[in-house]
Amino acid sequence: MPLTLKSASSFIRNLLAWYRIHKRDLPWRRTHDPYKIWVSEVMLQQTTVPAVVPHYKSWLDAFPDIGDLARAPERKVLKAWQGLGYYQRARNLHRAAKSIVQHWNGKIPGHASDLRKLPGFGPYTTAAVLSLAYGQPYPVIDANARRVMRRVLRLHGEANSGQDKTIQPVLEKIFPVRRGAEFNQALMELGALLCRSRNPRCALCPLQPHCLAFARGEQEVIPKPRFRSYRKITAVVGLIKKDGRYLIQKRPDRGLLAGLWEFPGGKVKPGETPRQALVRELREELGVGISEAPLLGRFSHSYTRFRVDLRAYACRLEGDPKFDSRACRWVRLAEIARYPMPSGSARIVSFLMGRRTEKNNLPGRELWAKLAS
Ligand code: ADE
Numbered sequence: 131m132p133l134t135l136k137s138a139s140s141f142i143r144n145l146l147a148w149y150r151i152h153k154r155d156l157p158w159r160r161t162h163d164p165y166k167i168w169v170s171e172v173m174l175q176q177t178t179v180p181a182v183v184p185h186y187k188s189w190l191d192a193f194p195d196i197g198d199l200a201r202a203p204e205r206k207v208l209k210a211w212q213g214l215g216y217y218q219r220a221r222n223l224h225r226a227a228k229s230i231v232q233h234w235n236g237k238i239p240g241h242a243s244d245l246r247k248l249p250g251f252g253p254y255t256t257a258a259v260l261s262l263a264y265g266q267p268y269p270v271i272d273a274n275a276r277r278v279m280r281r282v283l284r285l286h287g288e289a290n291s292g293q294d295k296t297i298q299p300v301l302e303k304i305f306p307v308r309r310g311a312e313f314n315q316a317l318m319e320l321g322a323l324l325c326r327s328r329n330p331r332c333a334l335c336p337l338q339p340h341c342l343a344f345a346r347g348e349q350e351v352i353p354k355p356r357f358r359s360y361r362k363i364t365a366v367v368g369l370i371k372k373d374g375r376y377l378i379q380k381r382p383d384r385g386l387l388a389g390l391w392e393f394p395g396g397k398v399k400p401g402e403t404p405r406q407a408l409v410r411e412l413r414e415e416l417g418v419g420i421s422e423a424p425l426l427g428r429f430s431h432s433y434t435r436f437r438v439d440l441r442a443y444a445c446r447l448e449g450d451p452k453f454d455s456r457a458c459r460w461v462r463l464a465e466i467a468r469y470p471m472p473s474g475s476a477r478i479v480s481f482l483m484g485r486r487t488e489k490n491n492l493p494g495r496e497l498w499a500k501l502a503s
């Protein structure tokens with residue numbers, strides 16, 4: 131039976147009854163503070179609940195209210211975001227916080243047209259804040275709710291937002307205005323806990339009587355499973371130490387991992403050995419040759435769309451590095467922890483601080499201690 135208005139009331143009743151019993155106790159479900167709900171919803175885009183929870187807590191310790199966020203330096207904001215990926219989200223939160231403090235006296239506006247003008251407020255974040263924080267009747271379609279509705283309505287095709295224009299009016303029509311926030315959370319929660327991408331738990335699902343994909347046995351082919359081909363990248367970095375400080379540099383403000391700090395180095399190009407890449411990169415970036423560079427360790431890390439095999443070399447240089455002091459700094463290990471870094475580089479720092487033993491670290495810290503001046 132397709133989802134008609136007639137069946138809508140049982141759809142909603144079943145969904146809400148399930149949600150009240152099975153919902154997870156998540157920190158942002160214990161608050162009505164629009165700022166906190168906004169932060170959680172931005173973090174939850176592209177990132178799973180378990181990965182978000184610790185970041186959400188430490189973020190609110192660092193920036194308890196919107197004024198604290200607006201006043202913070204960007205480096206501290208990016209640092210609090212470290213590990214969540216898609217750093218543009220953090221920059222937009224920061225910019226929007228400044229704007230809200232400046233133009234709205236620190237209160238997050240409650241109208242879609244005002245919100246949409248703020249950095250990072252696309253249709254999703256706008257609807258989520260208006261519904262979850264202000265109780266306004268906006269359906270919220272995140273990846274989980276989208277998957278549920280694609281299956282319930284049996285909308286074939288790729289797992290993307292292309293069918294939202296079909297889903298949106300259906301949700302608007304059945305939307306339970308007085309239970310709107312709960313309905314939105316319930317649909318997302320059902321997608322996260324039962325209606326999962328792989329192995330959906332249809333036997334336990336309160337929407338099963340309404341689900342057209344289930345009726346046809348098509349729940350595993352809607353949406354069409356996406357084939358993720360991970361790109362593999364080998365990258366090299368040089369650890370350069372002088373008077374107890376390491377040389378780190380800031381990535382450009384645009385592009386991949388923009389504005390984060392890392393050790394000098396770069397990608398290995400086709401036809402190049404890692405060591406040749408190291409020599410080339412340090413020549414290009416710092417105008418200097420290398421006299422000695424034993425491999426210190428390999429630090430693999432998976433990002434969203436690629437996997438990096440990161441190799442770190444303990445470098446002794448042939449001269450002094452030349453660089454632009456705005457983008458490059460000598461920093462003590464204890465202070466590096468304050469700089470936002472890509473996760474792979476952060477692992478090298480943990481290793482240097484003795485917090486992490488890599489299985490495949492080769493010459494080890496002893497050699498590094500001997501080599502470094
Ligand atoms: N995904 C997006 N928003 C969410 C929320 N409020 N709770 C759980 N998962 C979510």
Ligand code: SF4
Pocket residue numbers: 278281282324325326330331332333335336337338341343344349
């Ligand atoms: Fe998803 Fe299965 Fe429930 Fe349909 S019956 S909504 S496919 S879990």
